[in-house]
Amino acid sequence: MGGQPLFILSEDSERTSGEDAQSANITAGKAVSETVRTTLGPRGMDKMLVSDSGDVVITNDGATILDEMDIEHPAAQMLTEVAQAQEEEVGDGTTTAAVLAGELLGKAEGLLEDDVHPTTIVEGYHEAAALAHEAIDEATLDEELDEERLRQVAESSMTGKGTGDVTAADLAETVVKAVQQVRNGGVNRDNISIQTQAGGSSSATELVEGVIVDQDPAHENMPRRVEDADIAIVTEDFEVRETNIDAEYDVSSVDQLNAAIESETEELREFAEKVDATGADVVFTEGEIDSRVKTYLAERGILAFNDLDKDEGQAVGSATGASRSGSVDTLEAEDLGHAETVRVEKFGDDEMAFVEGGAATESVTILARGGTEHVVDELERALNDALDVVTAALDAGGVVPGAGSTEIVIADHIREEAASIEGRQQLAVEAFADAVDVLPRTIAENTGLDPIDALVDLRAANESGERAGIIAEGEDGSIEDPVEYGVLDPAAVKHEAIESATEAGTMIVRIDDVISAE
Numbered sequence: 001m002g003g004q005p006l007f008i009l010s011e012d013s014e015r016t017s018g019e020d021a022q023s024a025n026i027t028a029g030k031a032v033s034e035t036v037r038t039t040l041g042p043r044g045m046d047k048m049l050v051s052d053s054g055d056v057v058i059t060n061d062g063a064t065i066l067d068e069m070d071i072e073h074p075a076a077q078m079l080t081e082v083a084q085a086q087e088e089e090v091g092d093g094t095t096t097a098a099v100l101a102g103e104l105l106g107k108a109e110g111l112l113e114d115d116v117h118p119t120t121i122v123e124g125y126h127e128a129a130a131l132a133h134e135a136i137d138e139a140t141l142d143e144e145l146d147e148e149r150l151r152q153v154a155e156s157s158m159t160g161k162g163t164g165d166v167t168a169a170d171l172a173e174t175v176v177k178a179v180q181q182v183r184n185g186g187v188n189r190d191n192i193s194i195q196t197q198a199g200g201s202s203s204a205t206e207l208v209e210g211v212i213v214d215q216d217p218a219h220e221n222m223p224r225r226v227e228d229a230d231i232a233i234v235t236e237d238f239e240v241r242e243t244n245i246d247a248e249y250d251v252s253s254v255d256q257l258n259a260a261i262e263s264e265t266e267e268l269r270e271f272a273e274k275v276d277a278t279g280a281d282v283v284f285t286e287g288e289i290d291s292r293v294k295t296y297l298a299e300r301g302i303l304a305f306n307d308l309d310k311d312e313g314q315a316v317g318s319a320t321g322a323s324r325s326g327s328v329d330t331l332e333a334e335d336l337g338h339a340e341t342v343r344v345e346k347f348g349d350d351e352m353a354f355v356e357g358g359a360a361t362e363s364v365t366i367l368a369r370g371g372t373e374h375v376v377d378e379l380e381r382a383l384n385d386a387l388d389v390v391t392a393a394l395d396a397g398g399v400v401p402g403a404g405s406t407e408i409v410i411a412d413h414i415r416e417e418a419a420s421i422e423g424r425q426q427l428a429v430e431a432f433a434d435a436v437d438v439l440p441r442t443i444a445e446n447t448g449l450d451p452i453d454a455l456v457d458l459r460a461a462n463e464s465g466e467r468a469g470i471i472a473e474g475e476d477g478s479i480e481d482p483v484e485y486g487v488l489d490p491a492a493v494k495h496e497a498i499e500s501a502t503e504a505g506t507m508i509v510r511i512d513d514v515i516s517a518e
Contacts, residue, residue: 025075033102036066040439044060049068051068062083066083078507082101093497097497097500097501099438099439100498105509107431124425129502132414135413140400149393150393153490154172154175155169157386170203171386174205179192186395193363197347198372203369213315215308216350217303217353218297218304221298222304223301225341229339231282231284235285236326238289272296281342282339282342286307286313288306305353320355337358338358389490397491399491405458408440408462440454440458447472467483
């Protein structure tokens, strides 16, 4: 080659290698973790996120914060994926997973400076994660989850979140009722939906045994309430049918024009007549309804709603047992569903249809109210988290003590077993235990306690065989038994947080070369 340099990458490419790459990635991950750390716990703070267009989101939900942030660094994006995975799997614990992942990276940074090989750190972290899962299983309460325990799980997940003027305890009652309504062996989470409506008190949030459709009646003269309703769902437009042929009609007299108008009117009237002939009291259509058809339906006392989206149509069908028909021509009495009541309620300038007492399933809807859109949005996030954790507790392995208690058990168990691990992996296992300590330490700090003193007290209580967590009662909180105070978390949330944080942390630690190209 005559000593000439060989260029593999383009001139616009950038490459960071070795310790510089590891340091940059770890720093980025830690920065993301620190962003959400102050939101952890019952007294965590909120974040205000403002987009380029001026849209504002106020929340302390970790997944929402990381999703709304405009994160460019690829390593930092991995932590947002941790939160997303946590949210999708169990619905809560996103902040826990992100904070733990960041702390694992911080501990790994110290090990790398002490010349511990990245592979050794990865192996040690995976071994420690396995020990953590053992500790969670041992900490799981050996008791049946009755309604009171489920209420405590729901309340624990919502405590500290923005719920307006309604307490987490009141919302927890609503959440548990909703879950019990759709529980049949397991919990069909898809049968629980949340409908939001700004402009009222949060305390007006209610559980509707059915579905809510955010649509106005098609005509002002239609009834606003139908009892013992037979319901039809049609997907076509209730309008004059257009042909596929490009044809022209030559009208040469008034009689011909009147005949054409009468033919069109008769075609439109048939829509209402055919619906009425099936015995339907209420009709939902995913298409449009001609203004004349609306009048004909109103004359027959039929309540109609048009322009539904597909999901709304499926929800009504699922709740009432109605079959979605392609047209009124094929609609028969056997296709109708049934509901005890279909009523229209007015909220400010908006109207909604409540389909209650459906015959087919136990579908339920929580109507979340709030004074502003920001309050309603945060209330919806809190309710979703609560529904998910109650479902996880019932379907995926019970509950464990919350308030940082289980994390102390995990850290102590890992330290006990670390002594039996040979070589430098022991350092990584012990570092993992130290990283887990960041969770109760952060809760203590956000609650107002001295984090070091709180951690010492928690460890001392655990070593003496007592359960202890950080309870946010009084001005600064205290160290108490979380089970006695009803602070409980699903074991599945802890398992998933350990798993996802470990995967993200080890993936980032193994990277020693970052190549970016334009």
